[in-house]
Amino acid sequence: MRGFDDVLGGGVPEGYVVLVSGAPGTMKSTLTFSILYQNALQENRKCAYFTLEQGKDLVLEQMASMGMADARAAEQIVTLDMGNIRKNLNFLQGRGSWLELFKMYCKNVMKADPVSVLVVDSLDVLETMAKMQDRRSELYFLFEWLRDLGPLTFLISERPLELGPGGSSPEEAYLADGILALEMHPTSDLFVQRRLRVVKMRGTKHDTGYYAFSFEDGSFEVTRAVSGA
Secondary structure, eight states: OBTHHHHHTSOOOTTOEEEEEEOTTSOHHHHHHHHHHHHHHHHOOOEEEEESSSOHHHHHHHHHHTTOOOHHHHTTEEEEEHHHHHHOGGGGTTSOOHHHHHHHHHHHHHHHSOOSEEEEEOHHHHHHHHTOSSHHHHHHHHHHHHHHHOSEEEEEESSOOOOSTTOOOOHHHHHOSEEEEEEEEEOSSSOEEEEEEEEEETTSOOOOSEEEEEEETTEEEEEEOOTTO
């Protein structure tokens, strides 16, 4: 993502668990897949995209339509459709809980060929399927487990953070090493601009201001958002 490393003073540290939060339409899935795609294409890194909602074929079709279809990158990206698995509840019989099944697939992917970047789309569905009873505690152990697993992990969340005065943040916001908040900012009565803010990124000297981000030919570009625009 052009310009993003400058915002973070060098990029997202490896091994972090990063929450990507925003309302529908803010391009969370496209942004995180683009990060995988560019890592695979430019750095020849193994990556994995776990989709719990959309089917694998649909995800790949959508990303290809947006310019992310290079076969060299595809060879390095494992796309796992856990949506089909969650629809077949009989598959869980004798295999433990849904969360244990998710962890098993993560471990299997890492054993086959350790990945550098992992995307989970989405945390909301994972939480629902896991039927968490003690949300804060179970999320804490999940985040710690992902850190121990090793890859830089992006967890997509459909719940926008309430960052204004008096706003509250969900537990995962406190547990994450980093938070990228995506939003649609009205620039007039007719137009909106997609914006990104690095709410936090532990251990980095990052800019906390708003940035406009645009997408073209399979990659994003981040530029300083102009006040009043």
